Amino acid sequence: MIAHLRGRLFSKTPNQAIVECGGVGYDVNISVATFSALPAEGAEASLHIHTHVREDQFALFGFAERDEKRLFEKLLTISGIGPKLAITVLSGISSDRLVGAIRSGDHGTLTKIPGIGKKTAERVVLELKDKLDDLAVTLPATAAAGRTPAGDDALSALVNLGYARPVAQQAIETAIARNPDIISDFEAIFRAAMAVIR
Numbered sequence: 001m002i003a004h005l006r007g008r009l010f011s012k013t014p015n016q017a018i019v020e021c022g023g024v025g026y027d028v029n030i031s032v033a034t035f036s037a038l039p040a041e042g043a044e045a046s047l048h049i050h051t052h053v054r055e056d057q058f059a060l061f062g063f064a065e066r067d068e069k070r071l072f073e074k075l076l077t078i079s080g081i082g083p084k085l086a087i088t089v090l091s092g093i094s095s096d097r098l099v100g101a102i103r104s105g106d107h108g109t110l111t112k113i114p115g116i117g118k119k120t121a122e123r124v125v126l127e128l129k130d131k132l133d134d135l136a137v138t139l140p141a142t143a144a145a146g147r148t149p150a151g152d153d154a155l156s157a158l159v160n161l162g163y164a165r166p167v168a169q170q171a172i173e174t175a176i177a178r179n180p181d182i183i184s185d186f187e188a189i190f191r192a193a194m195a196v197i198r
Contacts, residue, residue: 001051002026002060009045012038015091017062019045028062029083031072031090036165037064052083061087068095071132078120078127085115094152102128109149150186151176157190163197171196 005028007021014035017028028047030038038045047062048069061083063069068090075086089098092113101109102125110121151172158168175182175192182188 001053002049003051004047005049005060005062006044006046009038009041009043011041015087017045017047019047019062026060028060029087030062031068031087032165033068033090033094034062034064036169050083059083065095071095071098074128074131075124078123080120080123088115089113097149097152099132102132105129148183150184150189153186154189154193158193158197167197168193 005019005021005026007019007026010018010020010025012018012030012035014032015030017030017035017038018025019028020026028049030047034047047064048066050061050063050069050072052059052061061069061072063072072083072086072090075081075089076083081089093101093109097109100106105125107118107121107125110116110124111118116124154172155165155168158171159165163171171193172189174196175189179188179192182192
């Protein structure tokens with residue numbers, strides 16, 4: 001089984017990366033978070049790999065962070081969640097928010113993720129709530145990181161408006177650094193970030 005790849009990043013899109021190792025290009029399914037963490041095409045990249053083998057398929061799923069891979073593998077233990085849905089889940093919400101939602105039994109947050117209905121959200125919470133203690137997923141200590149539910153929502157809104165994710169994230173961090181009181185107010189973060197971008 002392939003567990004790790006390091007090589008030249010041949011190409012990347014928000015759901016796929018091709019990493020060239022020893023002259024062989026490996027087609028790897030990735031999450032949006034991993035896409036954002038990857039370097040520019042042509043640079044050296046390193047990915048933690050989950051190899052998924054079925055009778056009719058051999059697929060690689062890559063992650064920039066080991067904890068994201070472990071969370072992906074825990075999602076696969078849930079009945080009804082396959083690798084494609086698990087990668088969609090990790091693309092639809094940050095690992096920190098996902099772990100927080102599962103630990104707190106927040107079905108509402110989980111059902112906002114594409115492909116996750118009420119019953120699946122309930123199964124995820126029921127089966128994983130007490131199995132995430134080994135994940136060292138924590139929110140950054142600094143408020144400037146913007147990694148709060150309101151900050152994540154503002155980031156999503158800016159990306160949906162067409163701004164590049166790194167530009168949007170930097171604008172949110174700048175806005176919160178200027179006024180930490182807005183950290184839990186989606187509308188205030190969004191407006192302040194728009195002002196920074198303009």
